[in-house]
Amino acid sequence: MKIPPSTDSTPRVRLSALLSAAEADALQNLLDKLTTDDFHRLAEGDEEITIYVEATNKIRRQLNAAEEIPVLPAYDD
Numbered sequence: 001m002k003i004p005p006s007t008d009s010t011p012r013v014r015l016s017a018l019l020s021a022a023e024a025d026a027l028q029n030l031l032d033k034l035t036t037d038d039f040h041r042l043a044e045g046d047e048e049i050t051i052y053v054e055a056t057n058k059i060r061r062q063l064n065a066a067e068e069i070p071v072l073p074a075y076d077d
Contacts, residue, residue, distance in 0.1 A: 021068060028063045031056055 019027065034056060036049075043049040 018069075024063055024066060028060070031060050031063070 036053075039049045039052045043052060
């Protein structure tokens with residue numbers, strides 16, 4: 001996803017996703033496997049490495065704070 005340039009000095013994007021428990025676990029495992037070497041290999045410069053690290057840390061915190069949504073019973077009307 002390319003985010004268009006903003007005139008604001010600090011543009012923000014809000015993410016919201018409803019993941020299955022399996023998807024959340026898989027994403028957490030993927031993020032845990034990312035290393036600094038991966039960021040260096042994927043990034044085009046130091047600024048992009050910093051962005052990768054900060055974004056990864058934010059997503060990790062969100063996953064750690066996530067709450068499982070209980071499955072509600074079906075109502076019989």
